[in-house]
Amino acid sequence: MKEYGKVKFLGKVTQSDEMSQIEISPEYCEGAYRLEEFSHLIVLYWFHQRDNDVDRSTLRVVPRRHEGAPEVGVFASRSPSRPNPIGFCIAELVKVEGCKIFVRSLDALEGSPVIDIKPYIPRADAFREARTPDWTLFGPSG
Amino acid sequence: MKEYGKVKFLGKVTQSDEMSQIEISPEYCEGAYRLEEFSHLIVLYWFHQRDNDVDRSTLRVVPRRHEGAPEVGVFASRSPSRPNPIGFCIAELVKVEGCKIFVRSLDALEGSPVIDIKPYIPRADAFREARTPDWTLFGPSG
Numbered sequence: 001m002k003e004y005g006k007v008k009f010l011g012k013v014t015q016s017d018e019m020s021q022i023e024i025s026p027e028y029c030e031g032a033y034r035l036e037e038f039s040h041l042i043v044l045y046w047f048h049q050r051d052n053d054v055d056r057s058t059l060r061v062v063p064r065r066h067e068g069a070p071e072v073g074v075f076a077s078r079s080p081s082r083p084n085p086i087g088f089c090i091a092e093l094v095k096v097e098g099c100k101i102f103v104r105s106l107d108a109l110e111g112s113p114v115i116d117i118k119p120y121i122p123r124a125d126a127f128r129e130a131r132t133p134d135w136t137l138f139g140p141s142g
Numbered sequence: 143m144k145e146y147g148k149v150k151f152l153g154k155v156t157q158s159d160e161m162s163q164i165e166i167s168p169e170y171c172e173g174a175y176r177l178e179e180f181s182h183l184i185v186l187y188w189f190h191q192r193d194n195d196v197d198r199s200t201l202r203v204v205p206r207r208h209e210g211a212p213e214v215g216v217f218a219s220r221s222p223s224r225p226n227p228i229g230f231c232i233a234e235l236v237k238v239e240g241c242k243i244f245v246r247s248l249d250a251l252e253g254s255p256v257i258d259i260k261p262y263i264p265r266a267d268a269f270r271e272a273r274t275p276d277w278t279l280f281g282p283s284g
Contacts (some may be wrong), residue, residue: 005188005255007147007226008198028225030201033215039273041217042230044186046147056150059172073175075183075259078266083170084149086258088184090267115147116228117217119274124283125232126268131181132261141266 009113011099013045013106019094020106022114029099032117036096040120043106046113047085055081069135087112090120107140151255153241155187155248161236162248164256171241174259178238182262185248188255189227197223211277229254232262249282 010031011024022043024032035041050056058081063069074082091103101117108114152173153166164185166174177183192198200223205211216224233245243259250256 002190002255003151005149005151005193005227005257007149007228009145009147010225028201031215031217031225033202033218034212034275035215035218037214037275038218040269044226044228044230048144051147059170060175070176072179073173073177075173076175076177076180076261078260078263082258083152083173084186084258085147086149086186088186088258088260090269113144113147116224116226116230118220118230119218119278120269120272121220121274121278121283122270122272123279126270126272127182127232127262128264128268128270130262130264130268132263133176133179136261136263137265141263 007115009046009115011114013108013110013112013114016106016108016110018104020103022101022103024099024101026099032096032101036093038119039093041091041093041103042118042120043089043091043108043114044116045087045108046115047080047087048112050080050085056083056085058082063135066135066139086115149257151188151257153256155250155252155254155256158248158250158252162245164243164245166241166243168241174238174243178235180261181235183233183235183245184260184262185231185233185250185256186258187229187250188257189222189229190254192222192227198225198227200224205277208277208281228257
């Protein structure tokens with residue numbers, strides 16, 4: 001089996017605030033056609049500040065800012081230090097203007113490369129009754 | 143800005159059926175520690191059959207098996223033909239046995255490399271009221 005894949009950086013987060021801005025590179029911009037018909041987006045981005053051997057070798061973490069969290073495996077956490085520095089966030093779409101996508105509640109830092117955007121579809125993606133350990137109930141939601 | 147990132151294949155889908163099986167490579171297995179405390183997982187995988195120039199140049203698609211769907215940009219679709227062949231699915235965790243993770247409702251084909259697993263946390267990830275165009279209401283949910 002191949003051991004690696006190559007991800008293209010399709011654009012980046014150019015502003016990270018109450019409202020965030022994603023700027024898609026002109027060559028991929030057409031991929032946002034009719035995106036505004038969705039209210040929420042799945043944004044996959046690159047934790048560019050964690051793309052190094054130390055962070056990418058991390059297999060256990062104590063989730064930060066979650067009081068009382070035990071040590072868990074990285075796959076049981078949303079830690080940015082993980083074998084593949086891929087960030088995942090559901091963001092609320094505000095508007096699309098040309099190659100610029102404006103969203104709310106994106107947790108990516110300014111400068112983060114964006115590697116995919118997908119529409120959020122509740123019947124596939126919303127599981128309100130999902131069970132989680134208690135430490136996830138407090139602190140940052142992501 | 144760098145234009146590419148390198149993703150490691152952390153394991154693969156070794157069985158795809160009513161119940162699916164993900165086998166994590168021994169070197170990453172520790173990352174699944176305490177994963178079983180979550181009922182649902184976010185699984186990111188590689189559409190290995192679409193990792194070619196033609197599929198990765200696709201920017202518009204007519205979503206398949208969705209009657210009446212118009213042509214949309216790939217970022218407004220869940221098509222496997224997209225600039226980065228990254229698949230996303232919420233799966234129900236059944237059990238973890240060593241390096242094997244058994245799940246239900248995973249839409250990945252057998253042989254798909256797995257590139258990340260994250261815990262599903264409803265307060266961050268469940269938006270039942272998200273708005274979508276009508277074509278998403280019928281056909282496959284993903």
